[in-house]
Amino acid sequence: MAGHVLLIEDEPNIIEAIRFILSREGWRVDTHSNGVDAADVVRAKSPDVLILDVMLPGRSGYDILRDLRGAPDTEELPVLMLTARGQNKDREMAERAGASRFMTKPFSNAEVLDAVRSLTVTS
Amino acid sequence: MTMLNALAAISILYVFFLFAVAFFAERAARRGRGNWLHTPIIYTLSLSIYCTAWTFYGAVGSAARNGFEYLTIYLGPSLVLIGWWWVLRKLVRIGRSQRITSVADLISSRYGKSNLLGVGVTLLAVVGTTPYIALQLQSVVLSVEVFSGAPDGMANNQPTALWVAVGLAIFTVIFGTRNLDANERHHGVVMAIAVEAIVKLAALLAVGIFVVWGISGGVGPVLDRIDASALGRWEVQGGRWAGLLFLSAAAFLCLPRMFQVMVVENDNDAQLRMAAWAFPLYLMLMSLFILPIAVVGLDVLPEGSNPDLFVLTVPLAFGQDGLAMLSFLGGFSSATSMVIVAAIALSTMVSNHIVMPLWLRFNETRVSVSGDVRNVVLVSRRVSIAGVLALGYLYYAQSGGGAALATIGLVAFTGVAQVLPALLGGIFWRGATRAGAFAGLTVGFLVWLYTLYLPSFGSGAFVPESWLETGPFGVMWLNPQALFGITGIDPLLHAVLWSFFLNTIAFFGVSLASFPSPLERLQGAQFVNVQQATGPRSWSQSGAQAEDLMVMAQRILGAADAQALFLREARRQGLDGHLPMTSPEFLEVLERELAGSVGAATAHAMIGQIVGGMSISVADLMAVADETAQMMETSARLEAQSRELTRTAAQLRAANDKLTRLSVQKDAFLSQISHELRTPMTSIRAFSEILRDTDGITREEQNRYASIIHDEAIRLTRLLDDLLDLSVLENGQVSLNIGQGVLSDVLDRAVAAALAHGDEQVLMIHRHRSREEVILNTDTERLSQVFINLIANARKYCDAGRPELSIHVEQIAGSVNVDFVDNGSGVAPEAQDVIFEKFARVSDQKAGGAGLGLAICRQIVSRLGGEISYLPGRGGAAFRVSLPLNQALAAQ
């Protein structure tokens, strides 16, 4: 039942933590840590859920998301955005860019799982 | 003859006494101790020159001949003074504010400084006054004859008149042209005539008292005696009574000598306020005993005695030689005071309106030398005085004395009073014009000449007898004494009526029809509105003149500059005070200074105005100067305000921009902090939960996750340390621990600390220890923190295959440079500007730093008085720490 998750994040420790959490629940987790070619990687891997960090080297998560929403095959892709900047305007920017869900670091592991699960169910 | 000798002796003593009085008064005034000279009582007494010998002797004669009519001559002036609020108050204020020097000056100045009018009025005054002076000479001669006992006739006494004329000329020249200030006040003369006023009043009262109580036996009997005499009925011609009342009032205002004492010599309103009640009383006392003396004289003296001399002959007849002597002195006083003042007034007019204009016309080139003009004015005044007296004497000698002269008094009054319409119109009616005044004066003068003056010499003298019978060339309605067929009234009244009527009509009509020049309109406004104009100004001292110049200069140049200029000039003249003398040199300097501010022409006009003799009044120019200064001030203030506003607006904009920028920076900073804090916390929380919640984690996994948590916790701590460090450094709250240290030691410690954690790449470090033996006086802990940071950066970011770092130490001109150069690819040019900013992490690599290191370094170095910079083009990344060496040297 579990699907395929693509995680785009540059902090190795956070990648490791999320991979651990999701894979124990049966998700297949791919990771990528650079912003510049992130959109291409998403198209190539076509995951069920995308977890996208905002502060990425090379390109911001918002730009990547806007890019994805502009393309027909990724238009509907469920995207969970993660950010370490806890301000309201970051949430607004995420919503405007087309994020399905938005989470502020640090998060609890259960939250991440719930979020990923709910995204696959609704889609 | 002994009596005559006594008389001569007393007269000469009296004259010396007057000289002394005049001299001391003049000296007191010059020494500034003359306040008492301005007292109202002196002013009031000086007005008494109205009572001449013609009134002193002639009033009794007139009363003996015409009864009560003589009173009108005194009632008219009394009314003028009682009604001072109407005319005199305004007249004296105009006189003071416009510095009027004579009635001719008043008319001329009111009508736009018309010299033609000035000349006209002057001629009128000379024609009207000369017979009067002759009359005074005659009275002196007649009174002397009374004592000499010689028969009537003047052949023997021609010398008396001549000596009197010469003596008066000398007195007048001495005291009348002594000072030539802008004002025409003569303290000596005024004081002398005030004394004479007392003498003549005392003399007349003494004679009167003698007549009433000494001869008649009291008030009751004398009244009975009057009623019983030929004068015992109130029989006056109504027309003459009213006409003479008017004529004397008019003449009182217009007579040159009255104008002189009343307006020109006036100093303040208080003088006039006292004269308003005191002078009518004086006149009343002067006329009180006239009728009794006349009645008694007619009674006791033989038939045919000259009633004009009753004042002398009645006491003589009763053997009162002393009283007669006093009476003589009274008459002498009356005659001399009148002649002196009239000569001054006339000479002023003649000199100002006739001699000076002519002289200036023929000597245009010499006017520039002002001392020259002053001398000319003095000479011209003196010559004029002598001329006026000579004219009076000649008139007396030619007229043959006798009755012909006695009637001339009223004739002269009528002529002089022709000025009245132009004068009153000028001060009350702004519509009065020069053309109107000229027309009125001309018409009035001609009518007076034709109907009264010429016929007064007797028919046949100037006017053919037939003219008075049938009119000129048989034209009856042109008969000089019955114009337009009006016959049956007194010739004097006829002349008064016609001259004033036609004069006024011409004045009014032509004024209405003509249009005044700008200067006339300006002067008209000044005269008519004198009450609203600036208060009376005193021009009595030349100091006041310098002061006025000072006031003006301050308004134009500004107080400080003007005062400095005046002080400098005063010093140059060798004076102690702040005001220089108004010498030509000083005026030239001042004019040049002022010209710089207001233009040459204006400056010349303004100074000319204050030091005398130009057209527009000072008050006007002051007003202009004030306005200009105010306008300049206002506009300067507005400009300044506008500049200020612009500056403030710019400052506000800058402040706003800065705040906006700061706000953006603060947001970015908070964002960054948030990010930097949350990232390690995320890992810590995630792995903590994993460790807590997950079953069946392997031992290795447990260890690994625990060490991640540990590392991230350390990262957090370091970040917080850095933030605190930076905050403290930025706020300047850091306390430096200054001490001596050797640079090589500091570097040793730094290298050791930076390379301590061996899990990163290996860095080769090259140093030249010999150069590092520099003693520094600094906070070595902080300095080593900087070095550690730089070495650690090289170790983290140097991307060379075999990373190497060279540390060069170099002493250059008061500072020591410590360069850290690695062999990597260096910092990209576009990033070089920002590497010292907070969170400016340029590398993609994860280095575990928050990007605060170099920001902290910069803060520390600047606290230590040095500088840290990036050196481009040195192969790899190159940082230079530059520290001041003076401290280092001082330490050595």
Place this chain on the structure above:
Amino acid sequence: MSGAPQGSPLFVERQTYRRRRLVDAARALPVLGLLLWLLPLLWAVPEEGPSASTTMIYIFSIWLGLPIVSGALVFAMRRLREPAVGDDT
């Protein structure tokens, strides 16, 4: 200038009012004097005029009275002296 100057009050304080009435009196005084001194002209009965002594006493009484009143007015005015004296009604 004719007319009330701009800003001059319609009603003035008591002292100013008094002063203006004094000025009115000072202005009226010469007119009164003139009328009184012209009055004897109307006495002249044909043939028999009034006696000289009566006339003299009449004229000199006025002559004494006018200056006294005039002087009283001057003193009263000075007592009510104010800094600026407008020359109007």
